[in-house]
Amino acid sequence: MIxxxxxxxxxxxxxxxxxxxxxxxxxxxxxxxxxxTELIAxxxxxxxxxxxxxxxxxxxxxxxxxxxxxxxxxxxIRHSGGGVLPVIMYSLLGAVxxxxxxxxxxxxxxxCQVISDSEKTALTAGYFRSAGNDIIYFxxxxxxxxxxxxxxxxxxxQNGAVSLQKINYPQVVYESAPFKDSLIRETIPTMxxxxxxGFAAIEVRAENAWHAGYINWLCFISFGLALFSVYSLTFxxxxxxxxxxxxxxxxAGVLSFxxxxxxxxxxxxxxxxxxxxxxxxxxxxLDEPLLVCINVFLTLVFICIGVTTVLTKKQKNKRRSV
Amino acid sequence: MKRVxxxxxxxxxxxxCVCLALGLFTGTSPELLAKSVRTYRLYExxxxxxxxxxxxxxxxxxxxxxxxxxxxxxxxxxxxxxxMFRRYRYVIVIGLICSFILTCTEEVVTPILVLKQQxxxxxxxxxxxYVRIGTKEYISGNSDLAFKYAQLAAKIDSKSDAAQQLLxxxxxxxxxxxxxxxxxxxxxxxxxxxxEGYTVSQLRKFAEKSYVDGNWFDAxxxxxxxxxxxxxxxxxxxxxKKIAADxxxxxxxxxxxxxxxxxxxxxxxxxxxxxxxxGDNLKAYYVFKKLSMQSRALSIDPDxxxxxxLANVRLATESFxxxxxxxxxxxxxxxxxxxxxxxxxxxxxxxxxxxxTSIKGTGSMVQYLRGFSVYSLDKxxxxxxxxxxxxxxxxxxxxxxxxxxxxxxxGIDEKIEYVPYILLRSIDRGTEGIVNEPLYRYEGDTPKxxxxxxxxxxxxxxxxxxxxxxxxAEFMSIPALVQFFGKTVKYGYSEEVFGQVxxxxxxYPLFILxxxxxxxxxxxxxxxxxxxxxxxxWTSAFPLLSVLLYIFFAxxxxxxxxxxxVFLGTAGRKYALLAGCGVYIAILxxxxxxxxxxxxxxxx
Numbered sequence: 001m002i003x004x005x006x007x008x009x010x011x012x013x014x015x016x017x018x019x020x021x022x023x024x025x026x027x028x029x030x031x032x033x034x035x036x037t038e039l040i041a042x043x044x045x046x047x048x049x050x051x052x053x054x055x056x057x058x059x060x061x062x063x064x065x066x067x068x069x070x071x072x073x074x075x076x077i078r079h080s081g082g083g084v085l086p087v088i089m090y091s092l093l094g095a096v097x098x099x100x101x102x103x104x105x106x107x108x109x110x111x112c113q114v115i116s117d118s119e120k121t122a123l124t125a126g127y128f129r130s131a132g133n134d135i136i137y138f139x140x141x142x143x144x145x146x147x148x149x150x151x152x153x154x155x156x157x158q159n160g161a162v163s164l165q166k167i168n169y170p171q172v173v174y175e176s177a178p179f180k181d182s183l184i185r186e187t188i189p190t191m192x193x194x195x196x197x198g199f200a201a202i203e204v205r206a207e208n209a210w211h212a213g214y215i216n217w218l219c220f221i222s223f224g225l226a227l228f229s230v231y232s233l234t235f236x237x238x239x240x241x242x243x244x245x246x247x248x249x250x251x252a253g254v255l256s257f258x259x260x261x262x263x264x265x266x267x268x269x270x271x272x273x274x275x276x277x278x279x280x281x282x283x284x285x286l287d288e289p290l291l292v293c294i295n296v297f298l299t300l301v302f303i304c305i306g307v308t309t310v311l312t313k314k315q316k317n318k319r320r321s322v
Numbered sequence: 323m324k325r326v327x328x329x330x331x332x333x334x335x336x337x338x339c340v341c342l343a344l345g346l347f348t349g350t351s352p353e354l355l356a357k358s359v360r361t362y363r364l365y366e367x368x369x370x371x372x373x374x375x376x377x378x379x380x381x382x383x384x385x386x387x388x389x390x391x392x393x394x395x396x397x398x399x400x401x402x403x404x405x406m407f408r409r410y411r412y413v414i415v416i417g418l419i420c421s422f423i424l425t426c427t428e429e430v431v432t433p434i435l436v437l438k439q440q441x442x443x444x445x446x447x448x449x450x451x452y453v454r455i456g457t458k459e460y461i462s463g464n465s466d467l468a469f470k471y472a473q474l475a476a477k478i479d480s481k482s483d484a485a486q487q488l489l490x491x492x493x494x495x496x497x498x499x500x501x502x503x504x505x506x507x508x509x510x511x512x513x514x515x516x517x518e519g520y521t522v523s524q525l526r527k528f529a530e531k532s533y534v535d536g537n538w539f540d541a542x543x544x545x546x547x548x549x550x551x552x553x554x555x556x557x558x559x560x561x562x563k564k565i566a567a568d569x570x571x572x573x574x575x576x577x578x579x580x581x582x583x584x585x586x587x588x589x590x591x592x593x594x595x596x597x598x599x600x601g602d603n604l605k606a607y608y609v610f611k612k613l614s615m616q617s618r619a620l621s622i623d624p625d626x627x628x629x630x631x632l633a634n635v636r637l638a639t640e641s642f643x644x645x646x647x648x649x650x651x652x653x654x655x656x657x658x659x660x661x662x663x664x665x666x667x668x669x670x671x672x673x674x675x676x677x678x679t680s681i682k683g684t685g686s687m688v689q690y691l692r693g694f695s696v697y698s699l700d701k702x703x704x705x706x707x708x709x710x711x712x713x714x715x716x717x718x719x720x721x722x723x724x725x726x727x728x729x730x731x732x733g734i735d736e737k738i739e740y741v742p743y744i745l746l747r748s749i750d751r752g753t754e755g756i757v758n759e760p761l762y763r764y765e766g767d768t769p770k771x772x773x774x775x776x777x778x779x780x781x782x783x784x785x786x787x788x789x790x791x792x793x794x795a796e797f798m799s800i801p802a803l804v805q806f807f808g809k810t811v812k813y814g815y816s817e818e819v820f821g822q823v824x825x826x827x828x829x830y831p832l833f834i835l836x837x838x839x840x841x842x843x844x845x846x847x848x849x850x851x852x853x854x855x856x857x858x859x860w861t862s863a864f865p866l867l868s869v870l871l872y873i874f875f876a877x878x879x880x881x882x883x884x885x886x887x888v889f890l891g892t893a894g895r896k897y898a899l900l901a902g903c904g905v906y907i908a909i910l911x912x913x914x915x916x917x918x919x920x921x922x923x924x925x926x
Contacts, residue, residue, distance in 0.1 A: 029881065036887050041816035045891025078847060125703075128660055128814045135660060137672060137814065139703025150697060152674050154658050159710040159761055162674050162697040183816045187795075187823060188883055237860070241388050241848040245863045248870050 007082030008089035011072070014079075015093050018071045022064045023057070030056030036188060040181045042124040058112075061105050062203050068097050069228040070251045076231065077240050077247065087231075094228035098221040106210045121180065123172075128152075129182050131172045142169050198259030209287060219287040222295035226254045229299040232306025235313070254298060261291055323412040326386030330416070333382040333864065334375075341371035355449070355479050358442045365439050372432045376834070377872035379420050383841045384848075384871075385864060387413075392850030401919045409842075410918055417838035421831040428830060433797065449475045451652045453484045460488065465495035522552040522562075529565045542569035542588070549624055563624070570625065587613065591625055598633055603640060607633035608754040615752065641747040641774060644758060647713040650679040650690050659792040662814035663780060665733055668701025672814075673778070678789060689716040691744070696776070704765075709772060711746045711760040718782040719743040733779040740782035747774040788813060795823035803827070808895070818890055825886040825902050832906045833882055836913055837875075843917045 031052045039045050076090060123129070125138040135152040142149070147169045153161050176182035202223075209220035230250045234243040260266060273290035276283065283289040345367020346360070354362050397405025456471030469492035475485035520528070525548035532541035545566035552559045570591075594609030610630035614621045621627075654677040663671040676693025694714040698706040718740040721729060734741055750756035762772035778785065787806045790798050798806065803824050810817045850856065886902060893901035
């Protein structure tokens, strides 16, 4: 019992450590990535930026909170055992994450506004850059919107492939986004759009749900419930490596489904959701009722699998001991 | 270690087979020859395998180590135990093997596969192009050339109807023309005497007599006739040549109004010779070319042959023939090459080449530049002039050929050994007046004539590096990339980009080694329990682990590339590699300490 209590209490510092460590690492990586996007060929890379670091905090925290269940589950696989108390503690921490920490973060974000003081730095002269299908070369540092540049039209077959033209400088800057310089963009793979957009969509949904009232918030945290309940699958195998595989795959599945639910891939499902809501009046109070139902259903399935596995194992152990 | 390697390579072989099957039986192929479809699919399978190999390798190492450490965890009660040091030794060996394999895959195998696939995609186009050129040559009456093209097309695709048809048609045409030629040539071949029936020694006597009499035309004529009918080993030939040359000298001293055909020819020869002496090699070339094409006798006339050859050699330093550039586009080795040349006065030349075909000439490399443009700007970035030519010919010339004044006026650094010399004018081989000249434009639209040759004040090695850089830093060879890295800004390329790619590629083995050591630590933490029976059903989870690791590896690679920018940003160009090495070695040491500090308390 003491061992079980100790194991369960150990989860609190572990959880806080996981949050802190991942936040710091995430913020540093965000700052690094952001500073690289600001990098312009021929200029120095700025390594530290207080404003960006703070901005990173508000970007990274929701991601870390969403993934905290997965990270805590990994910790539990590594430091398994202890009976039912650590499981209860795990559930409590999950509840704290989605019922206290996430809403607190939303409130904090509302009150804090990060003003980025990044300067609008012009591109450097003397480099060849790709712009659309052309190659451009600024003989002078571009200072105005209509700037002259040597344009190499690679599709031009006759004379005139190279010419000095006025180009739309803001368009050039826009095309290289999120990087300031298209040269740098070519060497760093941008984050897959669906991940960035997916996380941004989750954040927007969270904020809307929180401001819309408790029922909407409860609907939203069905997503967190599904994520945290994947932990039940970690009892399935006796080899912890296999448990890790099950856990990460299922977490990825739940996360991807919730990220992509609002994309075109799930348009038929969303249409079906509208038809279902029309038939069942009580569902109209819920925000995205089908998504909520699927998340709750997944939670129940995971918990059932976990409980069944644990009970079967106990019975087996009993038979062995007899 | 043996067990880890068995599991690792067993799993790699399994994934290799799966990838080959995936490549062979799934996906769509571009337009290919029927015989190349299977090979292309095979390469596709191999490329898939190369792409997933890092994830597969890490999976193999993790599974192998979890099984090995689970079965034999003994001797690790304390941290930094000798058993852990022994295991660490094996981990490093496995890490080095994996680093070597993965680096070779990334640097050698993948580029070769990409190239092979590109070649296979090019084959149908090549067959079509050969058939098109062959048909064109066949219609023009060049059956021999057409036959060669048809042979090439049939060699690539023996089942091509178009190639076979062309081959048959050209074969028949060649046989017919050979028969005609042999009929026509037989009387000439049997000639050992002149048209008048004189032997060589008789002709020599006539020539000598005419020379003594001062009859220069006859002397030249008999001497020339003697030369034309004599065999190369004939002892009279040297004397005949001397008489012909002396007579020619005498003739060139006399200025007479031509009356006979011979006199007219001699007059033309004289004219050509004078043009050659005056340095007008182009006109001289056409005079002798015209003469040589007038009759068979003139085509083998020693003077015509000699002076035509001389004009040809001289012309080769001024211009090239248009027909050299026919059908070159299909065989281009580089495309869209651009760079800048900054002059000491602050002006800049922007060079753009649409396509380059490299041809190995006698002793040196010749490059044909398609769509060659030079766009010049002054130090304020204002337009000065531009030059465009459809085709140019480039070869390397030694700087030692120039005196110091010329070298300095051209802006060539004294350290440079060879510079690119570019011929901008191309001419027709047979017809005077058909010329492709560079089109110069100047500020204010005032047309002026520019030069027909251009010397780029850069080293020829740099030019070759620029050609390679046009393919992208990822596709350059590492030695070329290292060589080019210090020169990037000079030619308008980003030092950051090329430096980052260079670091990515050079530090990759170290990056893999770190991942392998970390994987071994992970494997220790999640090793199989000593008493647990291995279940076959678990093997079905390994591919899933590979999928997870594939995503994880992609994330790590992204971070790795990001960090390499930091090294460049903090340590600068000179020390970036050193800083990168230092940091990765430090990470390797930390991960090694983490591995060595594992003990049995990290229970399975």
